[in-house]
Amino acid sequence: MNRETVTKTMRPNRSITRDLIGIAAIIVASALGYLLFPDNLALLTRIIAIALLVLSLDLVTGYCGVATLGHAALFGSGAYAAGIAAAHYGITDPLLMTLAGILGGAIAGLICGVIILRAHGLPQLVLSISLIYLFHEFANKASSWTGGSDGLSGISPDPLFGSFEFDLWGQTAYVFGVFLLLAVFVLLRFLVRSPFGMLCRGIKEDPMRIMAMGASPKITLIKMYVISGAVAGIGGALNAISTQVVGLDSLSFTQSAEALVMLVLGGTGSLFGALMGTVVFMLFEDYVSAANPFHWLTMVGALLIGVVLCAPKGLYGTAADIITRRLEKRT
Amino acid sequence: MQTVFSIAIDAFAYGMVLFIISIGLSVTMGLMRVVNLAHGAFAMIGGYIASYAAQDLGLGYAAAVLLAVFGTVIISIPIERLLYRRIYGEPELTQVLMTIGITFCIIGIANYVFGPTLKTIPLPPALQGSADLGFRSIAVHRLFAIVCGLAVAGGLWYAIERTAFGVKLRASVDNASMAAALGVRTEIIYAVSFAVAVGLAAFGGVLGAELLPVEPYYALRYMVTFLVVVSVGGAGSIPGALLACLLLGGIDTTGRYLMPEFGEFFFYLAVIAIICIFPRGLAGRAR
Numbered sequence: 001m002n003r004e005t006v007t008k009t010m011r012p013n014r015s016i017t018r019d020l021i022g023i024a025a026i027i028v029a030s031a032l033g034y035l036l037f038p039d040n041l042a043l044l045t046r047i048i049a050i051a052l053l054v055l056s057l058d059l060v061t062g063y064c065g066v067a068t069l070g071h072a073a074l075f076g077s078g079a080y081a082a083g084i085a086a087a088h089y090g091i092t093d094p095l096l097m098t099l100a101g102i103l104g105g106a107i108a109g110l111i112c113g114v115i116i117l118r119a120h121g122l123p124q125l126v127l128s129i130s131l132i133y134l135f136h137e138f139a140n141k142a143s144s145w146t147g148g149s150d151g152l153s154g155i156s157p158d159p160l161f162g163s164f165e166f167d168l169w170g171q172t173a174y175v176f177g178v179f180l181l182l183a184v185f186v187l188l189r190f191l192v193r194s195p196f197g198m199l200c201r202g203i204k205e206d207p208m209r210i211m212a213m214g215a216s217p218k219i220t221l222i223k224m225y226v227i228s229g230a231v232a233g234i235g236g237a238l239n240a241i242s243t244q245v246v247g248l249d250s251l252s253f254t255q256s257a258e259a260l261v262m263l264v265l266g267g268t269g270s271l272f273g274a275l276m277g278t279v280v281f282m283l284f285e286d287y288v289s290a291a292n293p294f295h296w297l298t299m300v301g302a303l304l305i306g307v308v309l310c311a312p313k314g315l316y317g318t319a320a321d322i323i324t325r326r327l328e329k330r331t
Numbered sequence: 332m333q334t335v336f337s338i339a340i341d342a343f344a345y346g347m348v349l350f351i352i353s354i355g356l357s358v359t360m361g362l363m364r365v366v367n368l369a370h371g372a373f374a375m376i377g378g379y380i381a382s383y384a385a386q387d388l389g390l391g392y393a394a395a396v397l398l399a400v401f402g403t404v405i406i407s408i409p410i411e412r413l414l415y416r417r418i419y420g421e422p423e424l425t426q427v428l429m430t431i432g433i434t435f436c437i438i439g440i441a442n443y444v445f446g447p448t449l450k451t452i453p454l455p456p457a458l459q460g461s462a463d464l465g466f467r468s469i470a471v472h473r474l475f476a477i478v479c480g481l482a483v484a485g486g487l488w489y490a491i492e493r494t495a496f497g498v499k500l501r502a503s504v505d506n507a508s509m510a511a512a513l514g515v516r517t518e519i520i521y522a523v524s525f526a527v528a529v530g531l532a533a534f535g536g537v538l539g540a541e542l543l544p545v546e547p548y549y550a551l552r553y554m555v556t557f558l559v560v561v562s563v564g565g566a567g568s569i570p571g572a573l574l575a576c577l578l579l580g581g582i583d584t585t586g587r588y589l590m591p592e593f594g595e596f597f598f599y600l601a602v603i604a605i606i607c608i609f610p611r612g613l614a615g616r617a618r
Binding site: 061067069115118119120121122123125126127129130131133134137138141253254257260261264265268295296297298299300301302303304305307308309312 | 360366414417418421423424425427428429431432433434435436437438439440442443551555558559561562563566592593595596599600602603606607610611612
């Protein structure tokens with residue numbers, strides 16, 4: 001982590017190149033997805049929505065060192081906010097629905113942040129688990145607003161910019177998702193390199209020292225939690241817009257645990273790792289559950305154990321290590 | 332009065348089952364600093380072995396319990412040797428990932444071998460029926476669970492506070508490297524306490540099969556409950572775990588009796604309140 005920071009500050013040009021490579025990679029990957037799986041755009045859109053969730057989890061886990069198994073609370077709140085805005089208030093413009101998702105996610109982020117940051121280590125994990133169950137139960141009970149266990153239906157978004165309909169094939173939703181992801185990615189690259197992002201990394205490394213420097217770790221982390229909530233809320237809103245229903249599973253412990261698994265699989269503390277982990281895990285899960293529904297859980301478990309044993313820094317972290325070692329050898 | 336009494340008995344029995352399963356988790360977590368999400372999976376393996384032994388092999392209840400405890404310990408030894416060894420001292424996230432992976436594998440295998448149905452462990456006639464206490468009768472099985480829980484708590488207290496092994500164990504919990512420097516074979520302490528923890532989990536899984544039914548997703552469903560108990564009690568503390576089990580068992584059972592439609596809402600609300608007030612658990616010590 002430290003070495004990376006140093007090289008970044010020494011060579012600003014290289015990090016901009018890396019940003020451009022990242023943006024190009026997202027565009028190429030999404031174009032490839034569109035060409036390779038034209039019949040399965042719903043899955044690809046879901047991957048983008050979950051990728052936003054994992055990116056937002058990376059902000060608090062990878063950059064701030066907060067371990068949480070309840071991050072879907074922010075994602076689900078965004079989804080329900082967008083869904084309720086559409087189904088109960090008639091706000092069916094997709095951009096306004098996304099805005100509602102951002103607001104919902106940010107508010108949930110504030111609540112979760114204030115509670116989760118009260119403890120450290122195992123109690124923190126347990127607090128996050130309790131929170132996600134609490135959110136889940138609450139959404140289940142408030143069924144006049146959320147539809148309870150039947151899910152919230154009756155969401156029919158207007159055409160995007162008045163001209164692109166959200167059709168059965170999900171092309172509009174997919175392209176909309178890709179643009180949202182690109183916008184979020186660029187903004188987050190700025191965020192994590194800003195003084196605020198550096199402060200968060202500092203808190204992860206040594207909170208005592210940051211306090212001694214005069215900054216408040218708690219307030220900084222709560223701010224980051226709100227930002228993370230906004231990002232997760234975008235993912236939730238995208239999911240609500242593209243599937244046109246919001247189910248209780250978007251607020252589930254399983255969803256949170258899967259998001260964490262994807263993040264660690266890809267590698268924490270890097271936006272590329274978060275994206276890579278999501279894509280690999282979702283495609284693997286989709287492929288294995290279709291190929292062998294009986295054994296898919298075993299396979300996913302074996303994949304996780306394999307990653308811990310062979311690539312402890314995650315797929316992206318390990319790959320980046322190998323590449324830098326090669327480059328160093330050459331010079 | 333009747334309701335209060337039956338809630339109290341149920342809560343007590345439920346708390347004791349929770350205690351037997353999670354005390355091992357608490358001790359290993361305090362000792363090895365491993366966030367072990369796979370602990371519930373061992374309780375589930377115990378339940379499956381007991382059910383298989385009692386239903387398909389036709390063994391008696393006591394034999395099934397013994398077989399379950401020793402079988403689970405034997406299954407856990409290679410898992411500890413090959414997988415857990417690698418994650419001692421690693422960051423929390425790595426431990427979470429590894430133990431979730433182990434849980435998924437065990438669920439998948441159990442689902443494949445035993446099928447997705449609910450398994451029952453037939454009780455011997457002596458434990459069925461109900462005992463008359465003069466003013467009220469209670470199910471013998473509940474009584475049995477309570478007695479077993481108290482016996483486990485007493486036995487562990489004796490082993491940890493009064494034996495030479497307990498002294499070494501406490502020393503390793505407080506400061507493993509210092510204990511090793513003083514000649515305590517910490518690997519043996521680790522291995523023995525891991526085996527005891529897994530055995531107790533299996534025992535609790537069999538004993539609690541009436542309250543926490545054995546099915547493939549057992550490991551995921553109750554994993555959270557066990558973690559909550561450990562964290563509320565404070566990792567590594569037996570009185571803390573006992574208190575947490577009785578408290579949470581009480582809250583959960585009362586909530587289920589009086590407001591079943593609110594499910595686990597109050598349980599988790601109480602957990603959040605307790606952890607916010609005692610961030611290190613009820614009996615946790617400052618580090």
